[in-house]
Amino acid sequence: MTAEVPFFYIYGEPPREVDSRFVHVERVSDRVAVHNGHVSAHSHPHLHQLSFWREAEGDYLIESERMTLPGTALVVMPAGIVHGFDVPVRGDAIVISMSEGFWADCTEAMDARIVDALAGPRLLDVDEMAEEFGLLFERVEREYRYPSWAQADAMAAYVRLILILIARLGEARNKAGSGVNAQGKRLLTRFHILLERHFRERWSVERYVEELGTTAYLLNNAARGGHDLSAAALVRGRTITEAKRLLLYTALQIFEISTTLGFEDQTHFSRAFRQAVGQSPATWRAVHLAARR
Structure with missing residues (x-):
């Protein structure tokens, strides 16, 4: 009867309440001493995550499906989804964790195509757009590490641009949804x-x-x-x-x-x-x- 999937605030830390506009940004390498490249199946019940991976040729688990991480990848992980990964220690990612309130702020009034592209977990090979995604994730990381005036609004603006690029990538590849108005x-x-x-x-x-x-x-x-x-x-x-x-x-x-x-x-x-x-x-x-x- 006991659930075996742990759930965390941030990986390895017990669950806690978060502010409505909570955002946390870190690199997978920041916790390498904790996981050594192996993160067991877990979930974050109240946090949505976007992660941008480089040199990450390993395995990624989403629910019961195990997938291969390409060298450059972007992962969309809605709150509550079970996930984990095995990657070489050299592989790294910038991970943006957002509360439901912050996520809602970012997606409010967005085009329906963008919202639909974010309806479930996604693992995307983004090699052809690595420069654009890398720049935006690094801007969010910089805002987080060196806070200044209107920090949350600045991070939300960059996150919106990331979400728009994800939707554009889906459109360009004729992903599911192209046949509906x-x-x-x-x-x-x-x-x-x-x-x-x-x-x-x-x-x-x-x-x-x-x-x-x-x-x-x-x-x-x-x-x-x-x-x-x-x-x-x-x-x-x-x-x-x-x-x-x-x-x-x-x-x-x-x-x-x-x-x-x-x-x-x-x-x-x-x-x-x-x-x-x-x-x-x-x-x-x-x-x-x-x-x-």
């Missing part, structure tokens, strides 16, 4: 927000449609344009992602996970998981736990 993007963003709040309650698509004040046609059109999936598939996918997270990072029994995710019973949960993943929850857990050892 601005109105559809706003609807999709609102849907993602509701989904995060209520997926454990097993809301039907009809309930989301009602709460959003739209139609099933418009919601599905936005979902297919943004993700090439139906709204129902996105709901199922979010539930399965959370199930994997609980199976891999907690000691909860399968019937407890079933209850946590709003299923009627363990049988219904196991059937849904097998249909999505191709393995029973118990088998999937055993295989992935063995791979972590």
Whole structure:
């Protein structure tokens, strides 16, 4: 029953309350004595993070998926997402950690395409834009280390530019979302927000449609344009992602996970998981736990 994924204020430090406009900037190398290039799976429940990596050819973990870090990369990590990494000690990154309030200040009134590009965790190869991203991250770092008048506003301005570049990069690469108009993007963003709040309650698509004040046609059109999936598939996918997270990072029994995710019973949960993943929850857990050892 005890969760095995630690959560921190800043890595290695116990959780604490933060101010509404809290920002913290440091380099991964600042804590190398603590982690020596290996940061175990953890999360920051109240902090969003942006990190810019150089010479970081290692592994990066997001939830249950392990990815390869390219030499130059940018990671978008929303609050509460489980993550970790293994990189050579020479690899380094500038990490900007922001409270919900500061993040909201940065994204308020932004184009819907930008907000949608930041809806989930991302690991981006940014080699072709390394100079631009590097300069902006270094400006944020300088503002943090050498505070002056209007420090928070200056850092927020640089963060906004970083977010705009991320969205532009996505547009240039024809990432998901290119097939939906601005109105559809706003609807999709609102849907993602509701989904995060209520997926454990097993809301039907009809309930989301009602709460959003739209139609099933418009919601599905936005979902297919943004993700090439139906709204129902996105709901199922979010539930399965959370199930994997609980199976891999907690000691909860399968019937407890079933209850946590709003299923009627363990049988219904196991059937849904097998249909999505191709393995029973118990088998999937055993295989992935063995791979972590």
